[in-house]
Amino acid sequence: MKKKVFFIPAATNENLESIHQKIIRLFEKANLENCFEAEEFIAIKTHFGEEGNTTHIPANYFSPLVEKLKNLGAKPFLTDTCVLYASERSDAVKHLHLAEKHGFTIEQTGAPIVIADGLRGSNETTVKISGELFNEVSIATEAIAANAMIVTTHVTGHITSGIGGAIKNIGMGLASRKGKLRQHSSVKPSINSPKCTGCGLCLLWCPEDAITMNGDVAVINSKKCIGCGECLTVCRFDAVQYNWQTSSSDLQKRMTEHALGAIMNKKDKTCFFNFLINITKDCDCFNVKQTPMMNDIGILAAKDPVAIDKASLDLVRRHAGKSLESMSYPSLDPLVQLKHGERIGLGSMDYEIEVVD
Numbered sequence: 001m002k003k004k005v006f007f008i009p010a011a012t013n014e015n016l017e018s019i020h021q022k023i024i025r026l027f028e029k030a031n032l033e034n035c036f037e038a039e040e041f042i043a044i045k046t047h048f049g050e051e052g053n054t055t056h057i058p059a060n061y062f063s064p065l066v067e068k069l070k071n072l073g074a075k076p077f078l079t080d081t082c083v084l085y086a087s088e089r090s091d092a093v094k095h096l097h098l099a100e101k102h103g104f105t106i107e108q109t110g111a112p113i114v115i116a117d118g119l120r121g122s123n124e125t126t127v128k129i130s131g132e133l134f135n136e137v138s139i140a141t142e143a144i145a146a147n148a149m150i151v152t153t154h155v156t157g158h159i160t161s162g163i164g165g166a167i168k169n170i171g172m173g174l175a176s177r178k179g180k181l182r183q184h185s186s187v188k189p190s191i192n193s194p195k196c197t198g199c200g201l202c203l204l205w206c207p208e209d210a211i212t213m214n215g216d217v218a219v220i221n222s223k224k225c226i227g228c229g230e231c232l233t234v235c236r237f238d239a240v241q242y243n244w245q246t247s248s249s250d251l252q253k254r255m256t257e258h259a260l261g262a263i264m265n266k267k268d269k270t271c272f273f274n275f276l277i278n279i280t281k282d283c284d285c286f287n288v289k290q291t292p293m294m295n296d297i298g299i300l301a302a303k304d305p306v307a308i309d310k311a312s313l314d315l316v317r318r319h320a321g322k323s324l325e326s327m328s329y330p331s332l333d334p335l336v337q338l339k340h341g342e343r344i345g346l347g348s349m350d351y352e353i354e355v356v357d
């Protein structure tokens with residue numbers, strides 16, 4: 001049976017009241033109410049935008065969803081996880097400050113923020129999956145602890161996966177640091193000696209005692225290292241380096257398997273909103289102001305991450321007259337993640353679209 005994807009045209013230059021009404025109409029038309037019950041913790045996964053990013057989903061778009069969930073007696077919260085690299089989102093404290101700076105206050109959205117993988121991105125739950133590459137994945141603890149989830153995704157091009165869509169939002173965006181590393185990196189970290197000051201902080205944090213000092217420089221024993229990434233986060237001198245050379249198709253498959261693990265315990269209680277507005281070449285992790293590549297299209301809602309990402313790619317092609325990847329990263333094929341998602345049971349590309357008025 002074809003998966004249902006609901007679509008409503010929308011643009012960022014519309015007044016806020018109109019956007020709010022459209023989000024509510026999608027919620028109701030897609031029967032998303034059935035996913036949630038009173039007293040449940042509902043994670044609203046989003047991306048608060050990197051410092052300098054201005055094209056993320058605006059903070060003032062969230063209050064209708066929060067209100068809907070509160071009216072059901074549920075307990076919604078906004079969430080995201082720490083990133084691997086040096087950034088204003090690499091720990092929970094900086095991340096919360098940045099979210100507030102971008103307008104994600106409780107007064108604006110109606111919901112508090114809980115960073116799902118804790119202070120340093122290491123609060124994780126191991127989830128067993130039947131993937132082709134992994135039989136277990138490491139997911140942010142509070143994402144697993146939530147009873148249900150609404151995944152709100154700003155659709156963009158992407159430098160490694162071809163599309164920043166719903167699958168990426170939950171696969172990479174809800175993985176713990178270890179989970180992210182397993183997607184990005186096929187080798188263990190090493191120390192860039194000239195940058196190492198010998199401060200010794202990484203030795204204190206390494207859970208496996210895999211780091212020792214050789215004179216004034218830290219050294220990693222790759223036989224002991226489990227690739228958890230603690231050293232990458234705590235080093236203030238950018239002296240821990242990773243090999244990020246995983247191929248796009250390999251990364252997409254790893255990411256899709258983490259997406260499966262992220263919603264494994266609430267597959268019928270997870271729904272997706274894809275925002276086809278401010279469609280930029282790169283995702284909201286880039287710390288620069290970006291110019292959209294095309295006109296706004298609208299908002300999609302569905303219960304299937306594969307179907308909603310396929311519908312997003314098709315809508316972009318129809319409206320722009322060319323594919324998302326041809327406008328951003330032509331050498332990448334974003335269908336790799338969708339086909340892999342079908343193979344491992346994450347969802348289906350066979351969808352039908354219903355336009356909501």
Ligand code: SF4
Nearest residue numbers: 196197199200202235
């Ligand atoms: S935390 Fe960084 S600078 Fe300090 S010893 Fe470890 S690698 Fe060197």
Ligand code: SF4
Nearest residue numbers: 206225226228229231
């Ligand atoms: S990745 Fe984790 S286990 Fe490996 S050296 Fe760094 S802190 Fe230790």
